[in-house]
Amino acid sequence: MIEVEKKFILNQGDEKRLIEGAEFVSEKIMEDTYFDTMDFSLTTNDKWLRCRNDRWELKLPMIRERASQRRADQYQELETEGEIRQELSIDNHESFKDDLASAGYAPFCMIKTTRRKYKTGDFIIDLDIMDFGYELAEIELMIQNQSDMETAIQKIQAFAVQHGLTNAPVRGKVIEYLKRFSPAHYQALVESRVV
Ligand code: V4E
Numbered sequence: 540m541i542e543v544e545k546k547f548i549l550n551q552g553d554e555k556r557l558i559e560g561a562e563f564v565s566e567k568i569m570e571d572t573y574f575d576t577m578d579f580s581l582t583t584n585d586k587w588l589r590c591r592n593d594r595w596e597l598k599l600p601m602i603r604e605r606a607s608q609r610r611a612d613q614y615q616e617l618e619t620e621g622e623i624r625q626e627l628s629i630d631n632h633e634s635f636k637d638d639l640a641s642a643g644y645a646p647f648c649m650i651k652t653t654r655r656k657y658k659t660g661d662f663i664i665d666l667d668i669m670d671f672g673y674e675l676a677e678i679e680l681m682i683q684n685q686s687d688m689e690t691a692i693q694k695i696q697a698f699a700v701q702h703g704l705t706n707a708p709v710r711g712k713v714i715e716y717l718k719r720f721s722p723a724h725y726q727a728l729v730e731s732r733v734v
Contacts, residue, residue, distance in 0.1 A: 542680075545682050551675050553702075571649070575644065667712065
């Protein structure tokens, strides 16, 4: 199965309309620390290395769309230290964190998110409330084949419009964090056309 997901900004009243009649699934808290080199070698290539609640993950881009044409997010996710070591060419000497530091990777962003998950029909809705004053909804559909991607994006957009959401480009939580707190890093992403 392939996950197709799209983010939406939540304006006043949106949350109530979106979850009306939906089934509450779960609430969890995620503490994310993102890592990169001093010259932003990962993120300027749209690669995102994070430690979430003590588990490592590396997101790699699958579709390289120009930022202005971004319609949905699709990334390959490496979730084991072994796979991440191989992808980043990091040999096994000490702990993973120490080996990353030796290779020049340092934290650049820490975000605590409260995620409330709901389900309605085939749609999964995540409401993400971030500790730095930012809130997003993510609407997801699961598909069997890559060829179903376009239809899934259209279904998500129609669902969002039906629920009164604004269908506009959205800055993800990390991009918004960098825009607010690390302008030089944000500018590097603009120049490399990741944003
Ligand atoms: C993929 C990505 C980043 C990593 C964080 O991904 P995101 O989906 O925002 O976080 P989250 O917590 O919802 O992950 P999940 O729980 O679904 O695994 S940071 C930026 N991107 C890509 C990106 C981009 N290149 N440009 C813009 C405007 N937004 C996002």
